[in-house]
Amino acid sequence: MEKLDLNVVIAGEAGQGLVTLSQILTKTLVRAGYYIVVTQSYQSRIRGGHNSYALRISHREVVAPTEALDLLVALDQNSINLYLPELSDHGFILVDEKVSSTVHSRVIRAPLADLADDKFSNSTALGMVASLLGLHKDSVTRTLREFFDKHAPGTSDHNAESLAAGYDWILNYPVKFPKLHPSTLPEGRLTLNGNEAIALGSISAGMKFFAFYPMTPATSIATTLAGHAAQMEFVIEQAEDEISAVNMAVGASFTGAPAMVATSGGGFALMTETVSLAGMTETPVVIVVAQRPGPSTGLPTRTEQSDLEFVLHSGHGEFPRAIFTPGDVEQCFHLTIKAFQVAQKYNTPVFLLTDQFLADSYRSVGPFDLGQLSPLNPCLDSCVSANPHLTYLLTESGISPRIFPGMASQCVRASSSSELVIADSDEHTQDGHLTEDLSVRISMVEKRLRKIDGLKSEVVGPEFIGTAGPETLFVSWGSSRGSVIEAADILAGRGRSVATLNFLQVWPLIPENFVSILEAAKDVVAVEGNATGQFARLIRRETGFHIKKVIHRFDGLPITPKYILDRI
Amino acid sequence: MEKLDLNVVIAGEAGQGLVTLSQILTKTLVRAGYYIVVTQSYQSRIRGGHNSYALRISHREVVAPTEALDLLVALDQNSINLYLPELSDHGFILVDEKVSSTVHSRVIRAPLADLADDKFSNSTALGMVASLLGLHKDSVTRTLREFFDKHAPGTSDHNAESLAAGYDWILNYPVKFPKLHPSTLPEGRLTLNGNEAIALGSISAGMKFFAFYPMTPATSIATTLAGHAAQMEFVIEQAEDEISAVNMAVGASFTGAPAMVATSGGGFALMTETVSLAGMTETPVVIVVAQRPGPSTGLPTRTEQSDLEFVLHSGHGEFPRAIFTPGDVEQCFHLTIKAFQVAQKYNTPVFLLTDQFLADSYRSVGPFDLGQLSPLNPCLDSCVSANPHLTYLLTESGISPRIFPGMASQCVRASSSSELVIADSDEHTQDGHLTEDLSVRISMVEKRLRKIDGLKSEVVGPEFIGTAGPETLFVSWGSSRGSVIEAADILAGRGRSVATLNFLQVWPLIPENFVSILEAAKDVVAVEGNATGQFARLIRRETGFHIKKVIHRFDGLPITPKYILDRI
């Protein structure tokens, strides 16, 4: 028996080693050429409670999470109680016989302690899963060894032995578990989650300064970057608070280092004054906002898409900005690069808006074409605008040429006082000094807002998938993309005329890019991870097009294809 | 010669006593039964520069500032240079002969030093103005004496003598200055600016706690309140920063004191995390945002209406709120009271959105009917919801009954542990404890958002003035109201079919209240003190109605009738 895709869930308490087991399995699968979609579900605690790691696997591209349950690795009894009712017909639950006494035809109570040292029982279980899935013992062993050599040197052999014991035990166990279809994907793909892709994207873009204050689900961007900072020679600093983090980034950017910060809703709230500062001083900065359910502390480890309007209008006063909303891990990488380029070109704050689901969701990502990469080189573009230099030279595009303090064009050392850089948060004259001349005010407002035209010319338009003029058109932004696409596929399979329109950038919006698509559809359905339909409202505001049906989700879990289909 | 209204401008450097002179004059006029509209224009400095205080006076109601210049009291030469070209045909400039050597038929160079002690020359000038305007010497002298008795005891006599000398000198001076029409207004009216009206409104509403961090143009709310705190027995505290100010207010409100904060854009940005906290913990708090031109520090002492979208979407996550936008000083008073009532009833943050023009604009305000006043009495409404008390009891309205820590229903001292109050910024169960139960999450989101229905039932609808189905309909919000009304009046006088629709509350919006009015007009013109037409966008988002013409102003000055007429 073969299945097109399988959903494996590893569940248990925090602190039981669930993530280690899962990650080795994930990497093995990616290396074996499978597509995956990972959904991590955890609580705001370090030990205990209930966590799960769901791993959807297929040889065909999969883009969305699923509720299906083909194999549960239960690390505690609670997980069995929770998931047993959800088990699919051909599904199994794997559990240590010491952990659970549940007797059920679909529960495999494995004698882990008999097979190997109890300390390594997760590796034994991993061996069993690998065996059930039909993975090569060698490949999973190699990944496991690599992992433990790095993280717990000296334990590799024991873990590998346990793995082998588990693997072999399953071979003799009388179950008919569906096998994965052999994969045909070429090697060399990466295992990345959204946050790692953003971290790698930022480095690839040419970031030289990153500051942060820890906040779930953004923290792992910092953690990933911290691991590469020394080697890549960029500065990373944990600030005393978010206000400091973003002001540090502004300071670094002002002196020439492409800079980024990453946070979540509450931390971002503290940054909003400085968003406005960046807009006014025309200092580029990339701000990642990884959403989680609010208001306030909300559900700090869960997912939601409810900060779109907040981010779009953050900061007092009026100034240009761009907001990218990657729909998958690969887009996280590419749009981070784009965000840096746009910020640097238009000297303004640019946002990446993601969420916990995407931040933590591992995928198999095709190798990036690094040949195409041209990291920012601020010096190349830096140029003195006048004599003396005018920070806010009035131009047609609204973009004023920049130099950095202490440096003249092309980062040659400054050698005269006509190469000074003066920036001001007050309204200012072209030379950067504060002014109360109200006619200058008008020209400066207009100058800044003129940059919107340029920003529009750079817009990453929405992605349309499906037949033109469909009966049903799903509109998504950000991480709902995958589920919308799969839901549409399923409906199309059932003979429905259906398409999706997925926004990878929600600001600026260019109505001409998509209104005709909206109008051509019979029913337009927005799918958003929030309670009020923020993006649908925005579309109406910008285009007049009223999306009357919105599928909302706000229980902290990612939108799935089934969630959509149940509501259509 | 009589004029229906006169515009007097007192101008000079900061620190020249311009405000004292102006305020005595203002109060005298109000006491004499005149309507006034004051426009204060000042710079971000304490001495020097150029400030002005424009005082429009009429026996008929006036609601808007004007550019007309009938009398300039120039305290420096610079003011003469600036204003001479603007002088109306019958206008005059009054200046100390020692200050200016400008010779011009319309410049009255007064020998102030000859008439009285130089130290009191502003009072001498004041006497001249009073005399020119035809005010009674006694009434202006009384107001002047009151002022100096309070602020500079011992100087009253000298000031009064100087005033008299100036007054008498003008009587013999050969000018034909238009006289004010005698006023018929009853006595007992108040001289108030927007900030004072908010301060008095808050006290009248029953406020018991106010925290602030100084920020122009909001500071004078604090200053006004500070002057009354001891007498009225409420707590006022200057916090270490805005974050602290608003968290103090939340703490005070949680324990039962109706609470308010006041700030401007940048300071408000720092409060946004706590706006969301108030939304989540369902703690009432009134937040005054007095707008000034942004982004960032911008023009810190000028006016603008560019924080509407920011305030509307401030705070991460989704929760109910209301935003009041008083159009004049009287509305500042009444809507502050309303803001407290709504906040207290729906346990959520409520905003008052004003701007520098309105904050500093003195008006003659009819005596309030304090018989109608019923200040909040939190104890009367406080009531235990269940046994034990549930902070977040699920109700149909979404409103959960409150008690305060240490107190049971009606503020009787708590006497058992079933009268505890537990509030949480995390998602929580009804008892207030944090939860990760995702089904509870759904019910709590829905509970909070249900309060929007109640908020809608309380909405202060927009004010429609003019003939139904006009050719031109002006839409305003906040302080642009007066100018829009006057512009419409002028156009109506010219035979145009015109009306105005003025929003005193911009959130929630109830389309049924006004869409038909918009649709009935041939041309709809929004008038907004910003560059992007934020309210017009909001209307489109909420109703689909697209206001295509927006008159913007963003040079830091208030919108005037002339500004509108020039652009129609």
Added chain:
Amino acid sequence: MVNIAEYGDYETAWCPGCGNHSILLALKNALVATGLEPYNVLFISGIGQAAKAPHYLNSNLFNGLHGRSLPVATGAKLSNTELTVIVESGDGCNYGEGGNHFLAAIRRNLNITLIVHDNQVYGLTKGQASPTSEQGFVTKNQPEGVFSQPFNPVEIAVAMNASFVARGFSGKPDHLSTLIQSAIQHRGFSLVDVLQPCVSFNKVNTFGWYNQRCYIIEDDYDSTNRDMALRKASEWGDRIPLGIIYQNRRSVFEDRFPFLGNGPLAKSPVEVDRVSQLFDCYR
């Protein structure tokens, strides 16, 4: 008489072996010893592992934002001075995100108690450095170790003349309990910085590490002597003093508002008569 059962017994979300468990117990014992009824006590906390503590107590609670518990407590106490207000949160909350409020609270000197669970790390967010982490402390986010000099809250509190400054250790819960009791009873702003092992993320400052170094200050120590206190407060390293490091009788902030003596603000609504008088100033 209150008994400990009234403060409840809850399952916690803390790791087994975490110092927080003992702090919670010490706190409950202190509350019982001071005879405080749960409904007369108001806890204010921020966000973090420490900040969860009051959820495991049967009492009034406002669990607000990370770093902002002191301002909330300030507003709450001023609005009802009859409440015993206790702020309970972590080192990150109070000395990191909330550092500015810590300074301001000491300067104000309200009669409130601040208990800081000081595990020298950010626990809930999985082990980043905190302001009290030592130089060289290695974490996933600080792989080269911490660069900044650690913040010594006790020393700074003394230098700022905080009204009551104490240090406890979760490994000495009885001693800690008496410290908390004294802090609550002290009239003025009271800081109890509690050393607390985080078994999951702080593998340097472990129970053993603290236990070896911590000693209870000699009986003859004079905690009212500021010079001595400054010296004592600066001790950190091989020997770490526990106990009341410093106390004084500074006047209390809420006393400056005489009308607060009349009871909670909620109970004295504004009187219309007084409002009318006010308006006369504007006529």
Added chain:
Amino acid sequence: MVNIAEYGDYETAWCPGCGNHSILLALKNALVATGLEPYNVLFISGIGQAAKAPHYLNSNLFNGLHGRSLPVATGAKLSNTELTVIVESGDGCNYGEGGNHFLAAIRRNLNITLIVHDNQVYGLTKGQASPTSEQGFVTKNQPEGVFSQPFNPVEIAVAMNASFVARGFSGKPDHLSTLIQSAIQHRGFSLVDVLQPCVSFNKVNTFGWYNQRCYIIEDDYDSTNRDMALRKASEWGDRIPLGIIYQNRRSVFEDRFPFLGNGPLAKSPVEVDRVSQLFDCYR
């Protein structure tokens, strides 16, 4: 050789008689004395009267937000360690709104200089109390006088082992100029708290008030002795010491990033080769 003219001569928006004028002059003289070219210096300021100072100098400037100049300076310095970074702002900016950054900056110890124009009042917003205002100080917003205990920045800086701590007085501009010079030349975080009369809003701490009390520290004072420094730093009242109160040779934050020695970050863009290697970790 730089001469003072290169730093320009601007009209200011300050009141006549304000202490800021002398501070500006002292600063210019210090810059000239240290031989710094205007284009190698970067000023960072916040919002307030003090924060305007760098607008009246011909130099690089980032005039940011009220209270946030230290974080901006941190980012700027780390991105280009060749710059001489000077933060110039008021007491409200640095000890009020920005208090948390003040603590963090001392702990980090970057080689930057912080000059605080300390007029014990909020000048630009028209005379509210600042963290350094004395108890009882009456303002329109504090009509009953200030309740909180004043913040002594010099004392706290010493208690936190700040690398260089000095106090100057605008009334002694030559002395102040040498202090600023030493601060700039000191490698590490340097604080110069400058007492400055605000003629418009501080009628208590006037020029005369300061002048009467301020004295220049004895020649034989050892500013490297922390105990002595703590005592000296706590002096305030009838006698107020001016001079370098404390200094030490703590290691400097930016040295912990060895690659910063290669010059400004802007000049070493990311190399594609190195990026490719990175990706291998994720295969």
